[in-house]
Amino acid sequence: MKIQKHLNKLRWLVLSIVFAMLVMLPFVYVYQTFLQSHAYDLLSGSEKQLYDIMELLTSPFVGGDPENELDAIKGTTWSGSFFGFKVSDPLTVVAQSAASLSLYQPLFIAISIPAVLTLLFGRFYCGWICPATFLYELNTNIRLLLKHMGFKVSNQHMSHSLKYYVLFLGILLSAFYGTVFLASIYPPAIIGRELFYIIAFGSFGAGLVFFIITLLFDLFVARRGFCRYFCPGGALYSLLGRYRLLRIQRIVGECNDCAKCNAVCEFGLDPLRDGFGQECNNCTACISICPTDALEFKLQFRDNEPQGPGHLGKAYLRNSNNEIK
Amino acid sequence: MRRRNFIVSALGSTAAASIPFGVTQLLAPKVVQAAEGKYLLPPGALLNLDKFNAACIGCGVCGEVCPPKCIQFHKREGAKAAQTPYINPEEKACILCGKCMEVCPTQALTVTKRSKINMGIAQIDRSACYPWVDKGICGACVAICPLGTKAIGFKMWNQYRPIVKDACVGCGLCVEICPQPSLPIKIVERSNGTIAKHLI
Numbered sequence: 001m002k003i004q005k006h007l008n009k010l011r012w013l014v015l016s017i018v019f020a021m022l023v024m025l026p027f028v029y030v031y032q033t034f035l036q037s038h039a040y041d042l043l044s045g046s047e048k049q050l051y052d053i054m055e056l057l058t059s060p061f062v063g064g065d066p067e068n069e070l071d072a073i074k075g076t077t078w079s080g081s082f083f084g085f086k087v088s089d090p091l092t093v094v095a096q097s098a099a100s101l102s103l104y105q106p107l108f109i110a111i112s113i114p115a116v117l118t119l120l121f122g123r124f125y126c127g128w129i130c131p132a133t134f135l136y137e138l139n140t141n142i143r144l145l146l147k148h149m150g151f152k153v154s155n156q157h158m159s160h161s162l163k164y165y166v167l168f169l170g171i172l173l174s175a176f177y178g179t180v181f182l183a184s185i186y187p188p189a190i191i192g193r194e195l196f197y198i199i200a201f202g203s204f205g206a207g208l209v210f211f212i213i214t215l216l217f218d219l220f221v222a223r224r225g226f227c228r229y230f231c232p233g234g235a236l237y238s239l240l241g242r243y244r245l246l247r248i249q250r251i252v253g254e255c256n257d258c259a260k261c262n263a264v265c266e267f268g269l270d271p272l273r274d275g276f277g278q279e280c281n282n283c284t285a286c287i288s289i290c291p292t293d294a295l296e297f298k299l300q301f302r303d304n305e306p307q308g309p310g311h312l313g314k315a316y317l318r319n320s321n322n323e324i325k
Numbered sequence: 326m327r328r329r330n331f332i333v334s335a336l337g338s339t340a341a342a343s344i345p346f347g348v349t350q351l352l353a354p355k356v357v358q359a360a361e362g363k364y365l366l367p368p369g370a371l372l373n374l375d376k377f378n379a380a381c382i383g384c385g386v387c388g389e390v391c392p393p394k395c396i397q398f399h400k401r402e403g404a405k406a407a408q409t410p411y412i413n414p415e416e417k418a419c420i421l422c423g424k425c426m427e428v429c430p431t432q433a434l435t436v437t438k439r440s441k442i443n444m445g446i447a448q449i450d451r452s453a454c455y456p457w458v459d460k461g462i463c464g465a466c467v468a469i470c471p472l473g474t475k476a477i478g479f480k481m482w483n484q485y486r487p488i489v490k491d492a493c494v495g496c497g498l499c500v501e502i503c504p505q506p507s508l509p510i511k512i513v514e515r516s517n518g519t520i521a522k523h524l525i
Contacts, residue, residue: 029389036392071390071424079384079430086430092382096431100379104432158341159334165342173346178379179405184353185345193385193408197400200388205400206352206407213348230345 004296008288011127015134018077022131022192026199027054028070035067076192077131078183079110086110089189090118090240091233094167095182099174115240122241126227126234127283132187132211136227139218140266146219156222157268158229160279167235182232187211224266234279242278243301248287250274254294255310261286261295271295274306355404364411365444365497365512367396368419369426369437375405380433383408387425387434395419409433412444414497414512419444421471421496439472445495445512447477449487450521453509456485463487466499466510489519 031054034043043051062069074081079088088110097103118125126133147153170182183189190207197205214226227234250271261271264285269275271286287295292312309315367387371377387410388396395417396410403409412419426436447466451457456464462485470477475492477499479485487510495512503510509521 025389029394032392033394074389074428075384075386079382079386081386081390081428081430086428088382088384088430092384092430096380096382100376100432102432104380107430110430159338162338162341165338166345169339169342169346177405178375179407180379180382181346181349183383184349184407189383193383196385196389197398201397201400203400205398206349209352210345210348230342 002293002296004284005288005290005293007284011284014128015131015137018129019131019134021073022076022195023199024057025074025076026196028058029196029200031055031058032067032070076189076196077129078186078189078192087113089186089233090115091182091186091236092180094171094236095174095180098171099178099180101175118237118240119243120245121282122244122247123234123237123279123281124241125237125281126231127281130188130233131191133227135191135215136187136218136224137266139215140223143219143223153220154222156225158222158225160228160268162229163231163235164239166230167232170232185210185230186233187214187226187231188233223268228267234281237281238278245299245301246282246297247300247303248276248280248282248284248295249298249300249304250307250310251294251296252307253311254292255312256292256294257310257313257315258291260289260291264289274304276303349407350404352401353404353407354402356402364413365419365495367410367412367425367434368421368423368442368444368494368496369429369434370444371433371435372443377433378405378409380431381409382431382433384430385410386428386430390424390428392422392424393417393420396425412497414500415508416501418497418501420498421494440492440494442494442496443515444497446493446515446517446519447489447495447497447499447510448513448517448519448521449489450509450511451486452521452523453505453507454487455505456487457509463504465502465504469498469502471496471498493519 027050031051034047034051040048040051058066058070072083077089079086079092086106088107090111093107093111096107114125143153170185174181184207190211194204194208194211197203218225222228248271257272259272265271266283266285267279267281269277269280294310366377371380385398388398395412397413398408398410399406421439421442423436423439426434455461464479464485464487466487467477467479472492472494475490477487477489477493480488497512499510500508500512
């Protein structure tokens with residue numbers, strides 16, 4: 001049993017932690033409000049409960065001054081501040097430079113670490129960190145459940161290059177109208193923002209409506225449709241990760257052509273015929289499902305050429321008269 | 326024919342790609358100038374509202390670090406201003422701590438010295454303010470001002486009539502504290518001056 005087969009569980013752990021952080025940070029914001037008012041006795045019953053829970057949860061991480069120390073981690077995956085160091089999504093710099101028609105150096109410093117990681121690991125953000133992926137993959141499970149119950153859920157196939165048009169159009173529209181358009185259609189940015197609005201302000205924004213539309217689109221029109229065909233961030237990461245170092249490859253000698261990898265691939269890629277390409281997000285779902293351990297991570301800048309049928313499969317084992325060799 | 330197919334598919338893809346942008350435009354309708362006059366931008370903001378909207382990426386971190394929780398966001402309205410922050414001093418005013426400027430990843434909010442901040446200037450309506458119409462003594466705005474007597478003080482001959490001075494940066498704490506229900510003090514653009522003009 002290879003250790004790579006367990007990476008999918010690690011991925012789910014990371015996704016859950018990121019999502020839990022996005023839920024926790026607005027509660028920390030509310031808790032800090034209570035702390036600053038220095039009036040525990042004046043809080044209502046439910047507010048006191050929240051105060052106590054947050055005090056319990058944050059007490060291992062703070063010293064004597066929780067009011068200011070809790071400012072250490074703020075923000076979302078779209079843009080945040082970690083111990084005074086700002087980290088932003090690479091899409092911010094594209095959208096913001098286009099909208100304001102100027103380059104702002106601190107923003108380039110903020111995106112440098114994610115951008116370098118994307119150059120090395122490709123579209124890993126989509127599979128491993130994106131808080132929308134967490135919800136979209138759960139949504140896929142609901143989709144499978146509906147299918148299991150006998151509902152007809154269609155799976156329309158569109159062109160994967162549609163998302164490059166979305167990115168291009170977003171840049172053009174941002175420059176034309178002078179507003180960061182991509183921020184309002186980019187699901188991880190929407191999730192972080194809306195969780196903050198809902199928990200901290202008790203009201204939701206337009207982005208939540210948009211996100212629910214994308215969920216319904218994924219549920220009834222195309223599996224993971226928004227990520228596959230529309231997401232501008234996915235388009236940018238695909239472009240950055242075209243010549244990535246770390247990629248999943250098929251070992252043709254071990255493969256038995258069972259096609260489970262194709263069935264499980266959220267992005268509709270073709271691991272069975274070595275069709276990974278720039279859009280693979282290294283999510284490792286295919287590695288974990290492969291019954292013969294025929295998929296694994298390799299360090300190389302190019303995908304393998306198509307290697308033909310797997311050596312354990314029927315197509316390889318039969319000769320031209322369709323008899324088993 | 327291949328060229329024609331290419332043109333058709335490119336146009337079709339562009340049309341399909343514009344769907345999400347159209348949806349967001351429908352979801353964030355423009356509201357008649359709620360942002361103008363009534364709402365303030367956070368301290369250190371770009372002075373031009375269009376430039377501010379273009380620079381802000383809508384991450385919301387300024388609101389998350391704000392100690393008095395005065396920074397709010399255009400949520401379901403505002404068209405171009407969607408997701409950008411604003412301050413409504415009538416509900417909660419800025420205390421000029423500067424945390425939002427430090428944390429902003431873009432040039433939308435840049436670190437500015439306290440005396441150089443320009444959110445507007447306070448303007449007093451002398452036909453409504455209690456001491457100015459001789460309906461008692463007050464001085465709440467003078468007492469709350471974080472910039473002290475450089476920004477707002479009393480008229481020399483009457484101990485309780487407030488007068489705004491040039492050092493006012495427009496934080497809005499005086500608006501938040503004003504006890505008069507019609508709010509005779511408000512924050513306006515600097516060019517409008519510190520005394521409300523009445524046309525009648």
